[in-house]
Amino acid sequence: MKKAEGYRPISVAEERLDEFFDVVQWAFVGEWLREDRQDYVDALPVERARALEVTDARRGRVSEIAAVHASFGTEMVVPGGRKVPTAGLSWLGVHPAHRRRGLMTRMIHDHFERSLARGEAVSVLYAMEAPIYARFGYGMGSQTVKAEIPRGARMWAVDGADDLTVRLERASFDEHDELVAGLQARLDRPGTVINAVGSGRNARFTDPVGNRRGMEKWRLAIVEDAGDPVAYAFFRRHARSSVGIHDGVCQVREHGSMSPAASQRLWQTLTDFDLVETTMTENLATDDPLLHQLRDPRGVRSKVIDNLWVRLLDVPTALEAREYFHDCDVVVEVADKHVPANAGRWRVRVAGGDAQVSRTDDAPDLSMDIRHLSQCYLGGTSLEALVRAGLVREHTPGQARDLATAMLSPVAPLANWDF
Numbered sequence: 001m002k003k004a005e006g007y008r009p010i011s012v013a014e015e016r017l018d019e020f021f022d023v024v025q026w027a028f029v030g031e032w033l034r035e036d037r038q039d040y041v042d043a044l045p046v047e048r049a050r051a052l053e054v055t056d057a058r059r060g061r062v063s064e065i066a067a068v069h070a071s072f073g074t075e076m077v078v079p080g081g082r083k084v085p086t087a088g089l090s091w092l093g094v095h096p097a098h099r100r101r102g103l104m105t106r107m108i109h110d111h112f113e114r115s116l117a118r119g120e121a122v123s124v125l126y127a128m129e130a131p132i133y134a135r136f137g138y139g140m141g142s143q144t145v146k147a148e149i150p151r152g153a154r155m156w157a158v159d160g161a162d163d164l165t166v167r168l169e170r171a172s173f174d175e176h177d178e179l180v181a182g183l184q185a186r187l188d189r190p191g192t193v194i195n196a197v198g199s200g201r202n203a204r205f206t207d208p209v210g211n212r213r214g215m216e217k218w219r220l221a222i223v224e225d226a227g228d229p230v231a232y233a234f235f236r237r238h239a240r241s242s243v244g245i246h247d248g249v250c251q252v253r254e255h256g257s258m259s260p261a262a263s264q265r266l267w268q269t270l271t272d273f274d275l276v277e278t279t280m281t282e283n284l285a286t287d288d289p290l291l292h293q294l295r296d297p298r299g300v301r302s303k304v305i306d307n308l309w310v311r312l313l314d315v316p317t318a319l320e321a322r323e324y325f326h327d328c329d330v331v332v333e334v335a336d337k338h339v340p341a342n343a344g345r346w347r348v349r350v351a352g353g354d355a356q357v358s359r360t361d362d363a364p365d366l367s368m369d370i371r372h373l374s375q376c377y378l379g380g381t382s383l384e385a386l387v388r389a390g391l392v393r394e395h396t397p398g399q400a401r402d403l404a405t406a407m408l409s410p411v412a413p414l415a416n417w418d419f
């Protein structure tokens, strides 16, 4: 039998969600608590849940679900603060008994086709393991700083921070969804994946007991300026002590700030809880205001890792959706074996911040795989750096620098919630 033969793609009906969840638990190595089921249902974009079902007894029990995935329909902020229709791929897992038969590959193709049919020009994801997705044309579109910040870390003072007030509350979808979604929709950092509408919308509020490991329920810090919310963060603490020393931790998840003062007030709060020695976060942009405000940058233990993986599904639509910061006229030759409509030569003409992208037969100035164009899309990686790394070929000297200057974003990209 050929790879991936003996299976068929299906949409997962609500009455089959437990089968879907069973595959997720097998693939992601975990046993969920019965009481957490509703949290997982809430986090899943149910109407976009897909699976591969066995159709041939040589593969397994006929009609059992062997592999699953789902995606959020959303918009993503691109350089210049504009937005592009985007699919957020998630929940992708193959039951260990069906691995390495090409099921992931088949599901990714299913995802690409359906996303394109809905007009989503870009697909993005978080990767459990970084080497998995480059083969499908995903590039590392943004990076994040994983940081451990010591209690009471000193900061350069920012005007107005002391005048802001802070509310600390237990996070609740009913009470806080509008506030959080409203603030998040105002963020203009490229890579911001706007929280979805429809099912899966309350993913950021879900809080399975089985994932807490001694931590509190998720809480919200809300910074206000005369009663108007100007920053928010999801956080939870864990009190620990040994030999009479309290070394509790505070974990910060999604956060966003509308101004430098709001950011400072937020992080002063998050890094100064009694009985907590260390505040940890996994989603700081590489140029987050906090990193510039800290007086002792070496006092923060940090590591830079991949954040969002980005895949252009419709090259001209995606490229025309963002803003550029330098005029240029460059012919780019793209290789794309998974979405052949992207392959070939594209003339990218940028004037006054906008690009026009059209097919051409002219000789290419640059040649690259779709994953390298995707990697540079949010403006966090320079195309010239990829030429220097031997990954992009430059045929016309100077054109990589021209397009790199046009595409680089003045602020580093980051997705601030993990979907």
Ligand SMILES: CC(C)(COP(=O)(O)OP(=O)(O)OC[C@H]1O[C@@H](n2cnc3c(N)ncnc32)[C@H](O)[C@@H]1OP(=O)(O)O)[C@@H](O)C(=O)NCCC(=O)NCCS
Pocket (backbone or CB within 6 Å): 027, 028, 092, 093, 094, 095, 098, 099, 100, 101, 102, 103, 104, 105, 106, 126, 127, 128, 129, 131, 132, 135
């Ligand atoms: C990762 C996973 C989805 C792969 O599924 P699969 O059906 O076995 O993948 P495929 O058979 O389609 O493999 C396609 C290619 O990817 C490669 N690949 C698969 N898993 C990989 C991994 N973890 N790291 C690197 N490469 C991987 C395969 O070797 C294969 O390469 P080839 O075409 O050169 O032979 C599956 O093993 C799984 O569910 N793992 C646990 C959950 C997980 O990590 N999910 C991803 C969440 S982001």
